Amino acid sequence: MxxxxxxxxxxxxxxxxxxxxxxxxxxxxxxxxxxxxxDQxxxxxxxxxxxxxxxxxxxxxxxxxxxxxxxxxxxxxxxxxxxxxxxxxxxxxxxxxxxxxxxxxxxxxxxxxxxxxxxxxxxxxxxxxxxxxxxxxxxxxxxxxxxxxxxxxxxxxxxxxxxxxxxxxxxxxxxxxxxxxxxxxxxxxxxxxxxxxxxxxxxxxxxxxxxxxxxxxxxxxxxxxxxxxxxxxxxxxxxxxxxxxxxxxxxxxxxxxxxxxxxxxxxxxxxxxxxxxxxxxxxxxxxxxxxxxxxxxxxxxxxxxxxxxxxxxxxxxxxxxxxxxxxxxxxxxxxxxxxxxxxxxxxxxxGGLRPPAWPADVFGVAPNHDQMVSNGRAIFTQHCSSCHAMLDRTDLKTPIVAKMSLFKSDDPPKTDIWMACNAYTKAAPSGVLKGTPGKFFFGDPLEDEEQLSSLLATTVAGALYDQKGAIVRTAAASFFGVNRPARITAPTATLTEKQRLEQRCLTEASNILGYKARPLTGIWATPPYLHNGSVPTLYDLLLPEAQRPKTFLVGARAYDPKKVGYVYTQAPGNDFTFDTKLPGNSNTGHTYASGIFEGPDGETRRWELIEYMKTL
Structure with missing residues (x-):
């Protein structure tokens, strides 16, 4: 264009x-x-x-x-x-x-x-x-x-x-x-x-x-x-x-x-x-x-x-x-x-932006690149593609349907819950919006306190309506594609507020209480990994949870084309220490089926999968 x-x-x-x-x-x-x-x-x-x-x-x-x-x-x-x-x-x-x-x-x-x-x-x-x-x-x-x-x-x-x-x-x-x-x-x-x-x-x-x-x-x-x-x-x-x-x-x-x-x-x-x-x-x-x-x-x-x-x-x-x-x-x-x-x-x-192509002229490829990519593709197809749909890098048209990993399910993500949990639970006084129809022009009036997702939806609807002057016909509450969750009002004296919210998010069923998997096109260009940036490289992400770095340095743009991620050891510009033990920073989750990286060939398979993911 x-x-x-x-x-x-x-x-x-x-x-x-x-x-x-x-x-x-x-x-x-x-x-x-x-x-x-x-690029300018x-x-x-x-x-x-x-x-x-x-x-x-x-x-x-x-x-x-x-x-x-x-x-x-x-x-x-x-x-x-x-x-x-x-x-x-x-x-x-x-x-x-x-x-x-x-x-x-x-x-x-x-x-x-x-x-x-x-x-x-x-x-x-x-x-x-x-x-x-x-x-x-x-x-x-x-x-x-x-x-x-x-x-x-x-x-x-x-x-x-x-x-x-x-x-x-x-x-x-x-x-x-x-x-x-x-x-x-x-x-x-x-x-x-x-x-x-x-x-x-x-x-x-x-x-x-x-x-x-x-x-x-x-x-x-x-x-x-x-x-x-x-x-x-x-x-x-x-x-x-x-x-x-x-x-x-x-x-x-x-x-x-x-x-x-x-x-x-x-x-x-x-x-x-x-x-x-x-x-x-x-x-x-x-x-x-x-x-x-x-x-x-x-x-x-x-x-x-x-x-x-x-x-x-x-x-x-x-x-x-x-x-x-x-x-x-x-x-x-x-x-x-x-x-x-x-x-x-x-x-x-x-809609016209392609994922970036791996710059082989800068980063290079493995000596046996073609065979490693072929083997890595087979591993990905068997073990990863059920969640991460395989999409050609040049494909900008095929619809992508989210594969959600929900906290309350047989296969929870096992990673930090708080981004999804906060989005689901936060509420506030309705203030000047009290009494406004929950769907902007119709629906139940907003009460004294409402989920912030509902207040945001109404605010967005009102701002857009003011600009266009159009008659709005559908519900602004579908802004998030989810109904307002029921609120628990019974006292929970033995739990802190944070513990109460955690309990809600791990026990209530909702299509937004979890995280989605997506195609991994251009994944080489998106470190650090997991939704909260708690794992520095693809190689570390493919390690067992216990072997991933507990702390690592962030801030430098220096890239590691072998492990695929930012250099996270001492380097100019790396002046912030990411600590995975802090709340919100957990690096657990995204574990792998037994046997993928075990045995004498396990490390080889790990590098083959990485070489393939460079091509996505």
Missing amino acids: SFKEHRSLDLRGEHRMRAFYPFAAVAVAAAVLSSCTT SGPARSDLDQLWTPEQIKVWYEASQGSRLLPLSWARALEMADGTEPFLSAAHVERLRYLPNPDTPGLPVGFVVDRTPSKQLSWTAMTWRANQPEAEPWLGLNCSACHTGEVSYGGKSLRIQGGQGLGDFQTLMSDLRAALVRTRDDPAKFDRFAKAVLTGKDAERRPLDTPENRDRLGQALAKLVDHELALGQLNQTDLKYGYGRLDAFGHIYNKVAYVVAGKDAPPQPSDAPVSYPFLWNVTQHDVVQWNGIAPNKALPGVQPFDILALGRNAGEVIGVFADVQPRAGYLKGYRSSLNVHNLSAFEQQL
Whole structure:
């Protein structure tokens, strides 16, 4: 697909519907109710046969999805809390492991500019100077910030589109909050900040740096600080995620709880971080996310429009800095910064993304590669394919039906439960949504407290309805494709809250209490492994549980083509220790039928299977 064919990703954030969407308005309305959810790389190579053009990569890196973290001028003026180093300095970006984008100096890959007009906004429609423009640029994140990978070997770097990034989102946010607080409280730091933000003159040639504008700026900064500290408190956890992991559901749910309930939202630690999922083949799946919680459903057309993916992606943006304001009543929907047009176009572009091909010219292959691949394919077919469907790397059309491994089953995943468990159990006060029909326009009214999945579904539905003004005909509650679970209200004095939730998740039956297996196309490019990134290489994953590393180092992009994963011993950049003994970090599960790797030929078979998986 050429750039001209795919200009539907608008880098300025404007909503320009294309002629090949003859049913777009109706489809978006249906999406709201049927399920309210997508190289310009400098020195890094991007020739891994993934099909995207340089133009498509550019829009993937730079187009807004409606995320608004802080005003762009503030971000460029902001200093680190403990000195004068710019917050967006190359050194700080590297410490956080986000990738540089030479096309946007000072802004990493996926750190994008949003220009949503003020009339669509609520709290981010703030002003900090007289005669401020209607569409003041803000800095936000898009999908590529977390879903772009890079590995290095032999002095070469390989950029992986749609792969798993190493970005440390948790530290990004803690550093940002600290910097904002110090700027608010330190007069010298605020003075430098104000001079940078209020530089130049307005349209009438009057200086921007005036006492009145400084006062406005100070008030706006205090408002942003209060907002960020409130969200930080809701998400607070002692668990350190490290590089390449995020409790996305925790952050999304707490954002929804905050916007609907405000100060009444209960703190619910975001303590179940998982690896960023890789995105190739995503449009072929019947359900997505590690726990299979979000369904896909594409409408046919010149460019298929996925009515469920739109809702799924809208929910993601709400969690990652969208401005959305649910309110009592629903006839006019909920104002938001969601860029529906770009979200739809992202999903369509992902439908043309191939899994990366193993770069044999860089990593090499085993001396007896062909025979090992043949033997490994036989092992995979016999022992792995019942869960991990065999899909040709170039196949971007065949539907993929999830194979779920549920906690309450004869074959449970035996790995850490908390990502799926939290998504299933978390609840919060309904706040301004109390009494809203559970299916947005109809259904049982939301009660005082509801599952956060239901509150998110209603919020997404209202935000999308406000943008399109369409009559919604199906249930927004099907956003997650699962009914609200019954709540146990009897006291459990002998159990902690965490133990009570664990008991629920291990004993109740639900199609989202578990994790899904998927085709392993491009698996070589997605370390570390298991849903929570607790096993560093494919070789370690194929070892018995007791022999897997209990701790390993993370942070370097250096790649091990033999074991297939990041180098996890002492290496430049490996400055975070992943400890599998901590809650949420368990590396158990994904065990193997007796005999596969046992006996004198067991190690050989393990290497044969790895050599085959390099080709997927």
